[in-house]
Amino acid sequence: MRRRARDVDDVVGLDVGTTKICAVIAKRSPRGGLDVVGVGTAPSRGLRRGVVVNIDSTVEAIKVAVAEAEQMAGAEVGAVYVGVAGGHIRGTNSRGVVAVSGKDREVSGTDVARVVEAARAVNLPQDREIIHVLPQSFSVDDGDGVREPVGMSGVRLEVEVHIVTGAVTAVQNVVRSVNRAGLEVRDVVLEPLASAEAVLYEDERELGVLVIDIGGGTTDLALFRDGAIWHTAILPLGGDHITNDIAIGLRTPMADAEDLKKRYGCALTALVPAEETVDVPSVGGRKPRQLSRQVLSEIIQPRVEEVLTLVARELGRAGLQDAPTAGVVVTGGTSIMEGVPELAEAIFDQPVRRGAPLAVGGLADVVRSPIYSTAVGLAVYGARACSPTAAGPAVGGGLVGRFVRSVTGLFNDIF
Numbered sequence: 001m002r003r004r005a006r007d008v009d010d011v012v013g014l015d016v017g018t019t020k021i022c023a024v025i026a027k028r029s030p031r032g033g034l035d036v037v038g039v040g041t042a043p044s045r046g047l048r049r050g051v052v053v054n055i056d057s058t059v060e061a062i063k064v065a066v067a068e069a070e071q072m073a074g075a076e077v078g079a080v081y082v083g084v085a086g087g088h089i090r091g092t093n094s095r096g097v098v099a100v101s102g103k104d105r106e107v108s109g110t111d112v113a114r115v116v117e118a119a120r121a122v123n124l125p126q127d128r129e130i131i132h133v134l135p136q137s138f139s140v141d142d143g144d145g146v147r148e149p150v151g152m153s154g155v156r157l158e159v160e161v162h163i164v165t166g167a168v169t170a171v172q173n174v175v176r177s178v179n180r181a182g183l184e185v186r187d188v189v190l191e192p193l194a195s196a197e198a199v200l201y202e203d204e205r206e207l208g209v210l211v212i213d214i215g216g217g218t219t220d221l222a223l224f225r226d227g228a229i230w231h232t233a234i235l236p237l238g239g240d241h242i243t244n245d246i247a248i249g250l251r252t253p254m255a256d257a258e259d260l261k262k263r264y265g266c267a268l269t270a271l272v273p274a275e276e277t278v279d280v281p282s283v284g285g286r287k288p289r290q291l292s293r294q295v296l297s298e299i300i301q302p303r304v305e306e307v308l309t310l311v312a313r314e315l316g317r318a319g320l321q322d323a324p325t326a327g328v329v330v331t332g333g334t335s336i337m338e339g340v341p342e343l344a345e346a347i348f349d350q351p352v353r354r355g356a357p358l359a360v361g362g363l364a365d366v367v368r369s370p371i372y373s374t375a376v377g378l379a380v381y382g383a384r385a386c387s388p389t390a391a392g393p394a395v396g397g398g399l400v401g402r403f404v405r406s407v408t409g410l411f412n413d414i415f
Helices: 057-071 109-119 168-180 191-199 203-207 239-250 254-264 295-315 340-348 372-385 398-414
Strands: 010-016 020-028 036-041 079-084 090-098 128-140 144-145 156-167 184-190 211-214 218-225 228-235 276-280 289-294 325-331 353-354
Touching: 010 168, 010 372, 020 057, 020 211, 020 372, 036 057, 036 372, 057 168, 079 168, 079 191, 079 372, 090 109, 090 228, 109 128, 109 156, 128 184, 128 191, 156 168, 156 228, 168 184, 184 191, 184 372, 191 211, 191 218, 191 228, 191 325, 203 211, 203 228, 211 295, 211 340, 218 295, 218 372, 228 295, 239 254, 239 295, 254 276, 254 295, 276 295, 276 372, 289 295, 295 340, 325 340, 325 372, 340 353
Parallel strands: 010 079, 079 184, 211 325, 325 353
Antiparallel strands: 010 020, 020 036, 090 156, 128 144, 128 156, 211 218, 218 228, 276 289
């Protein structure tokens, strides 16, 4: 039987990641905030670099994570906000212009919808669809930098937007996996956008900040300026590549390499005392070896440097290298590693902090870790999207509207 949500106040974020599936159930609090009431995680074996490669494995992991969160929350959920990432994601800026249609030349909500629709009219290949259309700023006649144009008087209305597109099949596979797990997809959300919802302060968004979410298979980045998103990108490198380097460099099994990375890894060799040692399991039944922890760090540092340098180059290509005035926020599971903020400061020449979910109540202590940033951010995004008093970011109606509705209807019929 298909699940039905028992409480309309519940909002669920589902982070379908390369190394883990994470579900967060949150409830609107009487004070108007959001209280986390359930958290569930499961190892992810059905994705590679943010893209589903085995639907059955992904479905099973989603079921386990959601069931764990439901047990903790004491509630059953029926619909989720799901994150999407992967190398197929592309971000671009666009501009739209329309004439104000009102009799008194007063900008209405209809005019805003028309100008956003004009901005999203970009040529796309058949295999790509729009996921988000995110307004950056409006202009009414010669007045630039308008945040809320409704009610203003003018003849011409312009908007600058950031458009996020993805490969239709890649997003379809995520949606299918969630539906086969018995859940409805309320919306598909870009993962770095969700992470930013959880970890950023409002003054950082205004001044200009770069969010770097270093996951298992991908590194996601989002640049905010003047309270809006100006650039997004997904790089096909992440923590799994560090684990692979450790396994090869130290000739140790992958599971043990992951454990060494989590327990003893450091992204900056200068921070590791020379006398510290670690026990390294061997392959083929050989005895464990004892190595200097600095040797482990010397394997990790070049890979983390590579990831952060690629992020810096991506900003440079977009001409936005000086935009993050407020600095850089690193989040995601790999950012927990000692030395990551310090290495990022050296590469970006900016203040860097480690980002964990902010401004949520309930089980806040449980989710106050960078590994939960995306899942908590998806819940925050969902709570704002269905709030009658807050519009939230605009979303593209192509994929989310047409495909999600059709797939949800299909699985409703089957189950």
